[in-house]
Amino acid sequence: MRLLLSLFIALLLAAAQARAQGAAAPFSETQPVAQKALKTFSRLVTKENYKRMGFEDPEEVRTATLGAPLQDFIVRLDKLKKYEPGGSLDELLTATDQVIYPVMVKGQVRSSITISKTGESWQAVSFGGPNFIKLISSTLVENTKATRLASSAYQVIRVPSLNLFFLGFRLNNELMFVPVTDNARLKFKAGAGMKAENVFSAVLPEAKAHNGLPR
DSSP: OHHHHHHHHHHHHHHHHHHHHOOOOOHHHHHHHHHHHHHHHHHHOOTTTTTTTTOSSTTGGGGOEEOOOEEEEEEOHHHHHHOOTTSOSGGGEEEEEEEEEEEEETTEEEEEEEEEEETTEEEEEEEEOHHHHHHHHHHHHHHHHHHOOOGGGOEEEEEGGGTEEEEEEEETTEEEEEESSOBTTTTBOTTOOEEHHHHHHHHHHHHHHOOSSOO
16 A cells, blocks of 8 residues: 555655656657758758868768757746745756757767757757757766766756756756856866855846847
C-alpha cells in the first residue's frame, strides 16, 4: 500500500513538473527534420560565408553530422519578477518548442541547426550560431565529466531579458544551472554549477528593476 501511494505521489509530481515546464521535446520527431535540414545546410554554406557559419573550409559541411540535441527553455521576465525565494522553480521555466542540434565535423562542434515546432509540425528555423553552440557544447562536455550525467539530462536555459545563458540539469532532485559565460556583476563563473534557486535570487533585483525593453 505504501509503495502504491509513493508511486502515485511521484506521478503527481512528474505531472505537475510537465505542466510547469511544458512537455519534453520528442527527439524521435525532430531527428528526421534535423537530418533533412543538415542537407539543406550543405547548400547554404558557400566560399563566401563558411567561416561565418563556423566551418574551417567550405567542404567540411558535406561530411558534417548531428550531435546530441538540446531542448531550449526560457525564463520569462514577467514570471521572474513575481518569483519569491523558496517558491517553485519549475514554474519559471517555459519550453520554447525549440531543439538545438550541434553540427559536428570529425567529433568537433562547428555550428548548429535549430528545429522549431509550428502548429503540429517541426521545421528548421535557424542555421549557424557557431559561437553560441561552441560555448554551450564545451560547457556541457566539462560538466558531464563532473556529474557523470548523460548529455540528454541537460537543457539550454535562457533569460533573454537579462542576456543570461545556462545549462540546466537535475542532480539528486535539485535543479542546477551552469553559467556558460562569466558575469562579474552577478558573480557567476562559467562552468561552475549553481543551485537554480541561488541564481534566481541573485538576478531577482535586476529583474524587478527591468523596464521590459530589449537590452
